[in-house]
Amino acid sequence: xxxxxxxxxxxxxxxxxxxxxxxxxxxxxxxxxxxxxxxxxxxxxxxxxxxxxxxxxxxxxxxxxxxxxxxxxxxxxxxxxxxxxxxxxxxxxxxxxxxxxxxxxxxxxxxxxxxxxxxxxxxxxxxxxxxxxxxxxxxxxxxxxxxxxxxxxxxxxxxxxxxxxxxxxxxxxxxxxxxxxxxxxxxxxxxxxxxxxxxxxxxxxxxxxxxxxxxxxxxxxxxxxxxx
Numbered sequence: 697x698x699x700x701x702x703x704x705x706x707x708x709x710x711x712x713x714x715x716x717x718x719x720x721x722x723x724x725x726x727x728x729x730x731x732x733x734x735x736x737x738x739x740x741x742x743x744x745x746x747x748x749x750x751x752x753x754x755x756x757x758x759x760x761x762x763x764x765x766x767x768x769x770x771x772x773x774x775x776x777x778x779x780x781x782x783x784x785x786x787x788x789x790x791x792x793x794x795x796x797x798x799x800x801x802x803x804x805x806x807x808x809x810x811x812x813x814x815x816x817x818x819x820x821x822x823x824x825x826x827x828x829x830x831x832x833x834x835x836x837x838x839x840x841x842x843x844x845x846x847x848x849x850x851x852x853x854x855x856x857x858x859x860x861x862x863x864x865x866x867x868x869x870x871x872x873x874x875x876x877x878x879x880x881x882x883x884x885x886x887x888x889x890x891x892x893x894x895x896x897x898x899x900x901x902x903x904x905x906x907x908x909x910x911x912x913x914x915x916x917x918x919x920x921x922x923x924x
Contacts, residue, residue, distance in 0.1 A: 733777040736878050738785040738885045745796035746897030752917050754800040756819040758807050759787050768827045793893040812853050819851045832871045840880040841868040842888040859905035865892035
């Protein structure tokens with residue numbers, strides 16, 4: 697792998713030890729992985745809201761087709777082709793996380809000026825820059841692992857860039873926890889998305905590029921807030 701990022705949020709704990717059927721099922725799935733394409737459709741909508749102080753800002757978010765339909769296709773030597781769809785799940789993740797960070801969040805279908813309400817303070821445009829995954833055959837461990845690197849771009853209502861910064865995420869699951877390789881990769885991807893959400897929520901106000909803009913916005917709102 698090109699890089700590994702330590703998790704920034706605790707992964708969901710799973711209890712219990714699988715029986716022989718689960719172990720055999722996973723082994724068979726891995727052996728059959730060399731034939732055809734192993735498709736993993738990540739559609740989870742179970743993402744927690746962040747436990748952070750909500751900022752009194754109105755944010756627009758625009759999901760490009762490349763983002764909402766993101767699909768990783770990769771060939772694993774001796775284990776065949778893999779296709780991992782995370783587009784819908786990562787949209788669900790942000791739709792769960794952003795309302796906990798901002799007072800109001802609006803999903804925008806377009807970045808055309810006429811499509812951006814003047815009441816918004818900024819518009820977030822997320823992009824997947826890189827995604828990687830590994831199965832036990834590659835890592836010689838008991839884990840399935842997923843890495844995702846995002847680029848977050850924040851625009852003003854006129855479309856000018858305010859700042860951009862990376863968000864990295866990592867998720868893994870034990871190979872013996874689930875019955876199939878597809879389920880194990882899906883679980884690792886969901887854990888990586890949860891990690892990304894925590895990283896974004898905690899790191900947003902700490903970004904050096906964002907700090908001057910954020911301080912100006914909050915300072916402008918303070919007199920209004922004090923008068924309420």
